[in-house]
Amino acid sequence: MSLPDSLNHHREGLTTSHHDWTMLQAKKLVEGQKPVQIDANTSIENACEILHMSGISCAPVYDASRKQYVGMFDYGDLMTYVLLALKKMDVPLEDQSMEMRDLIHKSRQHQQVPVKLASDLSGKDPFCAVLAETRLGAIVNDFGSGIHRVAVMNSNGELAGVLSQSSVLDFLMRHLSEFSHLQPVMQKTLPELGLVNSNVLSVNGDAQVLEALMAMSSNNVTSVAVLDDQGVLIGNISMADIQYIMKDLKASWLWLSCFQFVSKVRQSRGVETGEDQYPILDVNATATFGYALAKLQATKVHRLWVVNDNGLVAGVVSLTDVFKILSAHTDS
Incomplete structure (x- = not known):
């Protein structure tokens, strides 16, 4: 005897589709x-x-x-x-x-x-x-x-x-096809979800790494965008990058310019992963929520910088932002 749909809806494992x-x-x-x-x-x-x-x-x-x-x-x-x-x-x-x-x-x-x-x-x-x-x-x-x-x-x-x-x-991304009620939000664009007009903390590429860390600490954020003189995104520094400062006691990296540091971190990650280049951590302002999530999943980062067609930073999408959106779609 099969269970009514109303019971199946909240009984994970009793059905192979439409999982809650x-x-x-x-x-x-x-x-x-x-x-x-x-x-x-x-x-x-x-x-x-x-x-x-x-x-x-x-x-x-x-x-x-x-x-x-x-x-x-x-x-x-x-x-x-x-x-x-x-x-x-x-x-x-x-x-x-x-x-x-x-x-x-x-x-x-x-x-x-x-x-x-x-x-x-x-x-x-x-x-x-x-x-x-x-x-x-x-x-x-x-x-x-x-x-x-x-x-x-x-x-x-x-x-x-x-x-x-x-x-x-x-x-969630690996099982997305099983969660049909999440499909509509995946098709919405970042602006439609209010994920573009965010305040972005940034530093110039010539600034010292130590200055960037102090700015992150005082502003209570976990990452800072690194921009060139024209305001174009050239990379970012996150808390996780501090591991490269501590590793092998490379404290001198604190006094590098942010541009130099971003280059060295990319080189270190390339050696570790065997990849020639580390993926650019940005997404176009017109991208869909689903595309942004797929890129977050693929790059294993905690945030993506939202850029316009000119390469200027227009916002940032963090994993916390993502879960704020997803939490609105949980069953009350």
Whole structure:
């Protein structure tokens, strides 16, 4: 006996078509994942190397002595650490936690700093956990509010995996044909969805990398567009690029021009991926939402710069913007 359509609609697995993606459980999306976690006493430099070698931008920090996760460590935390160590960021004493004071003291005394002092340091992407049974629709709503990733926990308190904005987007795009009610929004253009008239933080290619990082920190953004003298997009610098500054202790890269830095990062990525060129991270202002999502998925980046026909930056589409749109299409 077949179930009525009204029941099938919210019973994932009972039908092979017309899946309701919002009802999928988080544990289904992390099956087979071998999550990376970082020991709380690992040095920041080694923690950064773990992220780089694992090809991830963030990992939970686990304190074995306390038997609990004490935060997330990502490249935003690393950027904040670098700026604090170089005395390029001022935090009022009354706003400093004990951990931050300890970190500042150790870094300026050139002592090894454990990653537990830097986890969640930026305050931009703290440790967020969800139960394995949490529905994808709820996670998408969280992602639309600015959360970038969630730790998926089993009922026994163990880490089952980590769901990021990128991994969820990849899942949705790979199964898009099964989610027919998402098709209409995919055909809309970026202007129709209000994704062009965004304020864009930019720097000139001649500016120092350190200036770009300070601008990103003070404006609470994760990326900055790099423009030439005519205002044409020539690249971008994101928090993830800081891994190339820390790798092999290339601190001198901080004083390169942004143009030089973008070139060096592209060269480094080309060596790692075996590609001659790193893809240009832009999309035309008249593109459809579906095209932008496909490019985000293919390039594995967290944002695309929206450019007009003259190559001038007209906006930016971030993964958070994407999930704001998608969250509007979740089943209430």
